[in-house]
Each structure stands twice: as structure tokens, then as C-alpha cells.
Amino acid sequence: MIIIKPKTEFVVTVEAELTPDLAEKDVGEIKKFKVYYGKDVVELGELFEITKEGDDKKLVLDGDFSRVKWVGCRMSDGEIVVKGSVGANCGAYMAGGKIVIEGDADDWLGAEMKDGEIVVKGDAANLVGCAYYGDATGMSGGKITIEGNAGNYIGEKMAGGEIEIKGNAGDFIGTEMKGGTIVIHGNCGFVGGDMKAGEIKIGGEFELMPTFVKQEDAWVGDVNVKGEGVVRRL
Amino acid sequence: MHHALHIKNGIVIDPKNGVKAEKMDIFVKDGKIVEESEVKGEDVKVIDASNKLVVAGGVDMHAHIAGSKINTGRTMRPEEMRVVRNIANKFRAAVGRVLLTSPAIGYEYAKMGYTSSFEAAQPPIGAMHTHEELDAIPMIDKAALPVFGNWHFVFKYVEAKDIEKLKTFIAWALERTKGFGVKVVNPGGVEAWMYGGNVTSLDDQVPGFNVTPREIITSLIKAVEELKLNHSVHLHCNRLGVPGNYETTIETIKLAGGFSNDARQVLHVTHVQFNAYAGDSWRTVSSGAEEIAKTMNSMDNVTIDMGQPIFGHATAMTGDAPFQFTLHKLTGARWSNKDSEVEGGAGIVPLVYLPKNPVHALQWAIGLELGLLIDSDKVVLTTDYPNGGPFTEYPYVMAMLMSKKMREGELEKVSPFVQKATNLPAIDTEKTLEEIIHMTRSLPARILGLPQKGHLGVGADADIAIYDLNPLEIDTSNDFEKVYKAFKTAEYTIKSGRILAKNGELVDECWGKTYWVDATGRVDMEAIKPDLEDYFKYYSVELQNYGVEEEWLKKPERIVI
Known part of the structure; x- marks a missing residue:
């Protein structure tokens, strides 16, 4: 297990693709891991205190990581625990393993993730499980759980896996969705624009696009794109 | 910087000048291809192109x-x-x-x-x-x-x-x-x-x-x-x-x-x-x-x-x-x-x-x-x-x-x-x-219609590519992988006599010319003036604001006919 602690408050964002693979290296090597601090390439050890405890494949990010981007990007196994909040693109392209965020998560949480699990104890910002601009497919597998609220654009172009939001969410839920499930326990805004397939379940109030057809216990659409997506109450 | 180049012992293919895979030397001075005599006494950089294909850019x-x-x-x-x-x-x-x-x-x-x-x-x-x-x-x-x-x-x-x-x-x-x-x-x-x-x-x-x-x-x-x-x-x-x-x-x-x-x-x-x-x-x-x-x-x-x-x-x-x-x-x-x-x-x-x-x-x-x-x-x-x-x-x-x-x-x-x-x-x-x-x-x-391009004859622009391919030995029917690899990355790319790239690595940067053709001398420009003035009412810009002035271009090359 590796414990990583920020030495200072960061003036600009840090871009650090920290994955549990780091835990397999010795502390000296980890300290030399290259990250961007603004436009400068620096070594991880210059910005963070690093200690090693035991050999399990686990990272503990101890402190405020809200200005650290790309944590857990492309990780395929092991575990990351963020004791505070985390910056944008956390868990992007993730293929396996688990990320637990005890604080809040910024934009692009689990963007285009393929497998694995992300749990956010606080809130998440916008673009959870979405496709990056221009790409055809967002999240395609795995699970994202948000205990608090989430922002706009949830699961855009999502093709598989599950996003569960215990609180409320913003507008544009499951836009252009092609598969998978989104569960929102609270309220949210517009749902299902250009949805082709998949399922959205909502506990509270929401606004449906007018292009959905009411069936027995659900709405099916978006008819605008001959979609067969399902929106229903929890 | 060298003003002159001597590309030595290359195997040249130059279809315009009827050169079919012949071992020959190419001389360059002031961005043009010249006779050997022209580079005498100059500070000449020699490029050894032995067993390499030398062609125009x-x-x-x-x-x-x-x-x-x-x-x-x-x-x-x-x-x-x-x-x-x-x-x-x-x-x-x-x-x-x-x-x-x-x-x-x-x-x-x-x-x-x-x-x-x-x-x-x-x-x-x-x-x-x-x-x-x-x-x-x-x-x-x-x-x-x-x-x-x-x-x-x-x-x-x-x-x-x-x-x-x-x-x-x-x-x-x-x-x-x-x-x-x-x-x-x-x-x-x-x-x-x-x-x-x-x-x-x-x-x-x-x-x-x-x-x-x-x-x-x-x-x-x-x-x-x-x-x-x-x-x-x-x-x-x-x-x-x-x-x-x-x-x-x-x-x-x-x-x-x-x-x-x-x-x-x-x-x-x-x-x-x-x-x-x-x-x-x-x-x-x-x-x-x-x-x-x-x-x-x-x-x-x-x-x-x-x-x-x-x-x-x-x-x-x-x-x-x-x-x-x-x-x-x-x-x-x-x-x-x-x-x-x-x-x-x-x-x-x-x-x-x-x-x-x-x-x-x-x-x-x-x-x-x-x-x-x-x-x-x-x-x-x-x-x-x-x-x-x-x-x-x-x-x-x-x-x-x-x-x-x-x-x-x-x-x-x-x-x-x-x-x-x-x-x-x-x-x-x-x-x-x-x-x-x-x-x-x-x-x-x-x-x-660019007589100075696409060949290696005297007077042509010194735009030259050298590839790691010997045309006298290569069997293009069977060694296609080698052909592909050779043409993908030039061993030398020379533009107006300057070496820009070497084995896929950029070594120098230059800004090329922008050619444009001026045929206004062949016609009576007054003939269409009333039509232009009349029709520009359908445009979102005024006639006098339409177009590009030559001095706005980085390196314009006007071709007058």
C-alpha cells in the first residue's frame, strides 16, 4: 500500500495518472514518476510525500486531491482510496479495480470506463460516465455509485454498466444512451434525449422529452431516433 | 549554412529528363539545380547517396x-x-x-x-x-x-x-x-x-x-x-x-x-x-x-x-x-x-x-x-x-x-x-x-503547369528526396514491405536546397512559396466592372473589401501570363 500526501496547496492543476500499479514499485521509483504541474514536467516526489506500508496493490491518496486530474486513468486492477476530494477525469478509460472517493469528484468521472467500480461518498460534478467530445461511446461497463448529488450530462452515449446516484442530478441524463442502466433516487432534469437503448430509473421528479411513448409502466423512446430506450419510475 | 550541395553517387530516377535509374551526381546552388561547374569554389556540403534512390520532391x-x-x-x-x-x-x-x-x-x-x-x-x-x-x-x-x-x-x-x-x-x-x-x-x-x-x-x-x-x-x-x-x-x-x-x-x-x-x-x-x-x-x-x-x-x-x-x-x-x-x-x-x-x-x-x-x-x-x-x-x-x-x-x-x-x-x-x-x-x-x-x-x-517542379534537370527547384532504396537491386514485386518503408520516411528531404528532414527527423524549418496566377494583363478589366459593382449588392462584403492583397501573404510568388 502506498500513501501519497500533498506537500502544499497546488497553485495550478496537477495531471497525474496515478494507478495502483505504482504500489508494485519501490518508494524511490515512485518518487521519480513523472507528472505535469501546470506546463512543467516534475517528479511525483517534488509535490507529494510518499510512504509505503505492505505490498498490497493499493493507493491511499491522503488529503485534498481536488486539483489532481486523471487519478486512476486506465487502471485495470487494485484499489485507490481518496481520503478527500478528487479532480477531473478520475477513473477515465478504467478497465478494472476499484476507486473509493470519500469526498467529492470533479467532471468526467469514469469517462469511457470499461469495467471496475467507482464509489463517491460525496457529490460528483458533470459528465459522469460520458464519452469524450467527438467519441462515439461513453461508459461501456462497470459500476459508478454516487452517494450524494451529481451535475449535468450523466451517461451520455453510455453503452453498458451502471450509474447509481443516491441524491439528485441535473439535466441531460442518458443523452444518446445505447445500453446500460442509470438509477437516480432523487430528482433530475431532462432525461433521455436521442436515447437508443438502455434503461433509466428515477425515484423523484424529472422532465421527460416529449418524444417518448407512454407504455404500461414505462416510457419508451426516443422516437426521434427510432430508439427503444426505457425510462421508468423506481 | 551551405549555399551549395553535392549529392554524390545516388541512383537517379527523373522521368521528365529521361533518366531511368542511373548513377549520377546532382549539384545544388542557391535553391536551384545547377551544373557541376557552378559550384566550383563554393562551400559545398557533400551528401553521400550511394545505392540510394534520388528523385524530385x-x-x-x-x-x-x-x-x-x-x-x-x-x-x-x-x-x-x-x-x-x-x-x-x-x-x-x-x-x-x-x-x-x-x-x-x-x-x-x-x-x-x-x-x-x-x-x-x-x-x-x-x-x-x-x-x-x-x-x-x-x-x-x-x-x-x-x-x-x-x-x-x-x-x-x-x-x-x-x-x-x-x-x-x-x-x-x-x-x-x-x-x-x-x-x-x-x-x-x-x-x-x-x-x-x-x-x-x-x-x-x-x-x-x-x-x-x-x-x-x-x-x-x-x-x-x-x-x-x-x-x-x-x-x-x-x-x-x-x-x-x-x-x-x-x-x-x-x-x-x-x-x-x-x-x-x-x-x-x-x-x-x-x-x-x-x-x-x-x-x-x-x-x-x-x-x-x-x-x-x-x-x-x-x-x-x-x-x-x-x-x-x-x-x-x-x-x-x-x-x-x-x-x-x-x-x-x-x-x-x-x-x-x-x-x-x-x-x-x-x-x-x-x-x-x-x-x-x-x-x-x-x-x-x-x-x-x-x-x-x-x-x-x-x-x-x-x-x-x-x-x-x-x-x-x-x-x-x-x-x-x-x-x-x-x-x-x-x-x-x-x-x-x-x-x-x-x-x-x-x-x-x-x-x-x-x-x-x-x-x-x-x-x-509548373516547369520548375517535379524533376531534377538543371534550372529546376532544388526540391529533392533521397530514399533508402536501390532501384538497381530492388524487386518491387516481392519486396513491397521494403518499398513501403523506404517511401514512408525519406532519408533526406531537401527543399529549395535546404535539408529539412533526415531519416524522419526534422532538422530545419522553412516557409515555402504561395504561387498565384496573374492573368489580368490578358483581358480588359474594365469590361466586367459594371457587372461587379451591380452584383456585389448580393454579397455580405463590399467590392473594395473583397479579396486578398499580395502583401498580406508571407511569400507570394506571382506567375504572370
Whole structure:
């Protein structure tokens, strides 16, 4: 297990693709891991205190990581625990393993993730499980759980896996969705624009696009794109 | 810096000057190729090219490298911008997968041994933008071809059968746009698109004007030939991308029959692959390449370029706005429509060519059929970048045209549909290295009317590529992998006597010339003045604010005729 602690408050964002693979290296090597601090390439050890405890494949990010981007990007196994909040693109392209965020998560949480699990104890910002601009497919597998609220654009172009939001969410839920499930326990805004397939379940109030057809216990659409997506109450 | 170069012991292929793989030395001074005596006493840098192929720098006569179309493509395709090619240091930052940023375009051409490229469709009202972007491309010489085929002025003068005024208008437009020649895109069809339609034959009437595509094409050829411009009419045919269009293409090619020019063709038909489909729907589609090749081989005043698709990512961008809408409807991909007022329009659609897709495989096969079946003196190698794919894959096309064995291997990977819908599997032709050099250098230079390009004779521009390939030993039929690898990365790329790239590494940066053709001395510019003043009331800009001044360009090269 590796414990990583920020030495200072960061003036600009840090871009650090920290994955549990780091835990397999010795502390000296980890300290030399290259990250961007603004436009400068620096070594991880210059910005963070690093200690090693035991050999399990686990990272503990101890402190405020809200200005650290790309944590857990492309990780395929092991575990990351963020004791505070985390910056944008956390868990992007993730293929396996688990990320637990005890604080809040910024934009692009689990963007285009393929497998694995992300749990956010606080809130998440916008673009959870979405496709990056221009790409055809967002999240395609795995699970994202948000205990608090989430922002706009949830699961855009999502093709598989599950996003569960215990609180409320913003507008544009499951836009252009092609598969998978989104569960929102609270309220949210517009749902299902250009949805082709998949399922959205909502506990509270929401606004449906007018292009959905009411069936027995659900709405099916978006008819605008001959979609067969399902929106229903929890 | 050395003013002079001595390229020693290279094996030179120079089709224009009849040099067929001969060991000889090339001398360069002040950016030109010179006699040995000229460099005596100079500080000469010697380059040992023993057992290497020495040829002129490549000339890409049809690519979309600057202007509103490629820039809209970049804007609407952020996913294309995630491949980092160069981090800013000695050279500029360069990114892009197939749609490259301006510096990346120059750098990638240079690494491959290409030294000139022509922007093939400049919207006249977007001339300033096009030139700004051309000026941001390092390493190569360039020029732009403004589009004329849907311009209201052209329709008016063709309608009135007033060739003198049409000539004057062309001269005015080339001067204002700092353009090189006359590009025509789907003549009449883009005007019909303004009303949501298209034209379906050479004899459809253009909405609002009493003219037909046939009349537009023949009048423009007549005007260009009377003006004696460097380059002929450069035509993107009607009915592009429609099954059955090969008949229209053949009919169009035959329109050149009544014209002649001693120096070059009178009509260049571009990216013919997209205009060579037989059948009457996408279910019954097949190749019309053989018929087109028969017509081409029987004519001596028409040339074409291939428009070869490369499997992988591409972005369709043409001035043929109605075709782009059809493509968008066909694939469901994003679509952007551009309008250039009374001059025409354009569209952009992302595209990916998949080997297992029957239609894509057919397009791929048709491109190669055209390259193989048409006389090497009439067909230029292009991918219509980025419509057919990246120009960086020209070496793939070169190797394919030279090796039946390579084609057999590739045919196994593509949809079996090509076996029945094309003749590619049965074609035994293998182009020679000399023919391939001609198709990528001396031929496009001749077609464009640039006597200083595409060859290594004394007086030519010192644009030279050296490849790690010994033409006296290489077996192009069997060693296709070696051929591909050699052409992909030039050992030396020399532009105007400066070494720009060495084994794929950039070593120097230069800014090439922008050629433009000034024909205003051949016409009476006063003749169309009242028409211009009258018609500019339909423009969003005033006449006096229209166009590009020469001093705004970085390195303009005016060609006066």
C-alpha cells in the first residue's frame, strides 16, 4: 500500500495518472514518476510525500486531491482510496479495480470506463460516465455509485454498466444512451434525449422529452431516433 | 549554412529528363539545380547517396490542407486532435490523427519527401482564411484553387455565351483570391442545393439560370484555354458518390474532345474513384473503373487523379454540399454545411473506411483499378486528403501499384464483395518504380503547369528526396514491405536546397512559396466592372473589401501570363 500526501496547496492543476500499479514499485521509483504541474514536467516526489506500508496493490491518496486530474486513468486492477476530494477525469478509460472517493469528484468521472467500480461518498460534478467530445461511446461497463448529488450530462452515449446516484442530478441524463442502466433516487432534469437503448430509473421528479411513448409502466423512446430506450419510475 | 550541395553517387530516377535509374551526381546552388561547374569554389556540403534512390520532391496536386473546410473539420472532430506528433521545442507543436494542424501538415509532408501541395478547393470569399492557413504550413510550396463551378457570375456569363467576359472574370477572381487555377465542383449542383436539390445529369438546368453543367464545363475549359493558364480546369464531376455515376464521368471526360493544348491536358478530373460506380443502388453497385480507363486511354488531353481510400479514419470534406448531406444521411455521422454566398457551398462529414464493409472495400478496389488500368502518363496518385484518408499513406498506394503479391495479400483482408464487383483480383499490371515516380512528381508538375517542379534537370527547384532504396537491386514485386518503408520516411528531404528532414527527423524549418496566377494583363478589366459593382449588392462584403492583397501573404510568388 502506498500513501501519497500533498506537500502544499497546488497553485495550478496537477495531471497525474496515478494507478495502483505504482504500489508494485519501490518508494524511490515512485518518487521519480513523472507528472505535469501546470506546463512543467516534475517528479511525483517534488509535490507529494510518499510512504509505503505492505505490498498490497493499493493507493491511499491522503488529503485534498481536488486539483489532481486523471487519478486512476486506465487502471485495470487494485484499489485507490481518496481520503478527500478528487479532480477531473478520475477513473477515465478504467478497465478494472476499484476507486473509493470519500469526498467529492470533479467532471468526467469514469469517462469511457470499461469495467471496475467507482464509489463517491460525496457529490460528483458533470459528465459522469460520458464519452469524450467527438467519441462515439461513453461508459461501456462497470459500476459508478454516487452517494450524494451529481451535475449535468450523466451517461451520455453510455453503452453498458451502471450509474447509481443516491441524491439528485441535473439535466441531460442518458443523452444518446445505447445500453446500460442509470438509477437516480432523487430528482433530475431532462432525461433521455436521442436515447437508443438502455434503461433509466428515477425515484423523484424529472422532465421527460416529449418524444417518448407512454407504455404500461414505462416510457419508451426516443422516437426521434427510432430508439427503444426505457425510462421508468423506481 | 551551405549555399551549395553535392549529392554524390545516388541512383537517379527523373522521368521528365529521361533518366531511368542511373548513377549520377546532382549539384545544388542557391535553391536551384545547377551544373557541376557552378559550384566550383563554393562551400559545398557533400551528401553521400550511394545505392540510394534520388528523385524530385513529391508534388501533391490535390489535397485539402487549408481553409474553412478543414478548419471546420478540426472544430467538429476534437477526437482527431488527441494524437500528439510534436511537442513545441525547436519546431512547432503538431497534433492530429488524420486531420492535422497546419504545422503538422508541413512536417508530415517533409518527413515523406514531399515538397509541394495544392489546396484543391478554396471558397473565393474565404480566400483570406485559406491564405492565412497556407501561411501557417511550413516546409512546402503551396497554392490554392478557387472554386468557380457554382458562382453566379460564371452562370451569368455562360448563360450569355460571353466568353470574353468569363475570361475577364476568371482573371479578376484569380487576382482577388490569389488563386492558382480554376476548380469546378459539381457544376450547377451546389446551386441546386441552395434549393435543397442537386443535378442528376450534364443536361439538367441549373435553378434560376438558363445553363446546364455541360455548358458550364465547356465554357470554363474554353475560357481557361484562351487565357492559357498554367493549369487546366480542375473538375470534381457531377453525381459524385452515386451508384451509376461512371457514365456521367465518361460523358464529362469526353467534353474535352474539342479542345487541345500542346503543353498539357485541357481537363483534369479529380478523385475519380468517387465517380466510378456502376449499378443503380448501393445493393447493385459495382466498379465502373474499366470503362473509365478505356475512355481515358483513348483520350490524350485529359488527366485524372485517383482519390484512393485508405482503410481507417478519414473526413469527407468537399465543396459538393448536396453530396455531403447524402453521405450524412447514409452513415448517420455528424454533418456540417458551409455556405459561401453566391459562390457555392461545402459540407463536412466524419468517415471511417472499414475493410470488411463491402462498399468501402469496393471504393478501395476502384481506386487501385484506376491507378493500374490507366496509362501512367494520365493518372496521379492522391488520396484526396482527408476525404480518402491521410496523405501519409501514399507509400502504401505506391507499393500496392507496384506489387500484385501485395495486392493479393490485402485482398484477403477485405470484404469478398470486391471479388465479384470489381476486376482488381484479375489485374496483373505492376507499375514500375519509374512510373510511380512519374505519377507522384513529374506528372502532377506537368498537369499543374509548373516547369520548375517535379524533376531534377538543371534550372529546376532544388526540391529533392533521397530514399533508402536501390532501384538497381530492388524487386518491387516481392519486396513491397521494403518499398513501403523506404517511401514512408525519406532519408533526406531537401527543399529549395535546404535539408529539412533526415531519416524522419526534422532538422530545419522553412516557409515555402504561395504561387498565384496573374492573368489580368490578358483581358480588359474594365469590361466586367459594371457587372461587379451591380452584383456585389448580393454579397455580405463590399467590392473594395473583397479579396486578398499580395502583401498580406508571407511569400507570394506571382506567375504572370
